[in-house]
Amino acid sequence: MSGLASQHNQQMECGKMTAANDASMSVAQFEDHAARTDQLEFGEIGTSILGLVGEVGSLVSAVKKKRRDTDGFFGYRDAVVEELGDVLWYLSAVARRGGSSLVNLTRGLHHGPNFATFDNAVATQRTETLESALLGLAGGTGHLAKRKGAETKDTDVAALHNDLSYILGLLGEVARAAEVTLTEAAIxxxxxxEDRWPTQRVFPPLLDEGLHIDEQLPRQMRVLIYEREVNGTRFVFQKAGGFLLGDRLTDNHLPEDDFRFHDVFHLAYAAVLGWSPTTRALLKIKRKSQKALDENEDGARANLIEEGLTTWIFETAKQHRFFANTPKLGLDILKDVKRFVRGYEAEKLPMWLWESAILQGYAVFRQLQTARIGVVLTDLNRREIWFEDMTSEDRESCGMKD
Incomplete structure (x- = not known):
């Protein structure tokens, strides 16, 4: 994690930013980080403008839900802070592609003597309601998109700068009306x-590091997975070390969709994340020496969370050819994954590692779909899972003929 992120990560609890009075971030710091995490095609300003418009729409949607559902919309403040941060990020992306910067935009907002931080540079004394401030912001971004769409020549840099400076001022008004700060949103x-696109990918410490080997997930595994017919019904079996793991599985679904092979996802979580209450239960390696871990992290509820998460991702994957042509997962999916495991140790694991676990697991799943029989190997030290064909000895141990 970058120094900037780690500096403020101490103020995060269960994914929520506290309102610490000493939290600060300069406009230049935020802009530097936004540039380093920019995954968009650099020369295409239209895409970043569409992203800006879309994030403003998400911000409006969050406020609309609050007005519609009143107290039924939990996490309203968090949602507004997150969406404001996303708008800031896209504003930075548009400015960068238009030959400007957030720092330059703040110079056009003559508020306060100190332009270094968002809340000084974008200070406002206006008293619009939140709804009117949002309508102004939506109108400002809509005007930007309309003008850009009508351009028949290169971008008018001066006009773009003025539009973006105006939008940044409107964003400050929205933050004030929502009783949050742009600094919170930036942090x-x-x-x-950083959780999604870190400057440097470093594996986090294993969750069972330091415990007795009897309570650790295996650092390497070799699991035989095969399908065979019993009394007219096809089941999937798993075997490791000569012993069957768990129950024989069917899809439990019509039409059939090969969910019977879904234990490979639990193995992927164990191999890449170092987390899988389900795998711990199958292997009978719960952390019994640690009462809190045994009851809460390795217990039935954690197992249900993992099973539910696996089923939900599977339904999403079915709509996308089981991620066959998906080199990376959308941020929304990964955010939902983190929400799913909130309150459990898996919440600490970064989005990029979740992405790796999911995509590696589905790569093996697709191979099992085709072969219907094979060996799944895992290496927790390398955070990898992969597929191999069975040997003759493997097939014999599963009661199958060559």
């Missing part, structure tokens, strides 16, 4: 984007 965005 939240840095933590989130």
């Amino acid at each position: 939240r965005n840095v933590v989130k984007t």
Whole structure:
């Protein structure tokens, strides 16, 4: 994690930013981080403008839900802070592609003597309601998109700068009316984007590091997975070390969709994340020496969370050819994954590692779909899972003929 993110990560608890009075971030710091995590095609300003418009729409949607559902919309403040941060990020992306910068935009907002931080540079004394401030912001971004769409020549840099400076001022009004700060939003965005697109990918410590080997997930595994017919019904079996693991499985679904092979996802979580209450239960390696871990992290509820998460991702994957042509997962999916495991140790694991676990697991799943029989190997030290064909000895141990 970058120094900027780690500096403020101490103020995060269960993914929520506290309102610490000493939290600060300069406009230049945020802009530097936004540039380093920018995955968009650099020369295409239209895409970043569409992203900006889309994030403003998400911000409006969050406020609409609050007005519609009143107290039924939980996490309203968090949602507004996160969406404001996303708008800031895209504003930075548009400015960068238009030959400007957030720092330059703040110079056009003559508020306060200190332009270094968002809340000084974008200070506002206006008293619009939140709804009117949002309508102004939506109108400002809509005007930007309309003008850009009508351009028949290169971008008018001066006009773009003025539009973006105006939008930044409107964003400050929205933050004030929502009783949050742009600094909070910037910090939240840095933590989130570092979790998704870190400057350097470093594996976090294993969750069972330091415990007795009897309570650790195996650092290497070799699991035989095969399908065979019993009394007219096809089942999937798993075997490791000569012993069957768990129950024989069917899809439990019509039409059939090969969910019977879904234990490979639990193996992927164990191999890449170092987390899988389900795998611990199958192997009978719960952390009994640690009462809190045994009851909460390795217990039935954690197992249900993992099973539910696996089923939900599977339904999403079915709509995308089981991620066959998906080199990376959308941020929304990964955010939902983190929400799913909130309150459990798996919440600490970064989004990029979740992405790796999911995509590696589905790569093996697709091979099992085709072969219907094979060996799944895992290496927790390398955070990898892969597929191999069975040997003759493997097939014999499964009661199958060559």
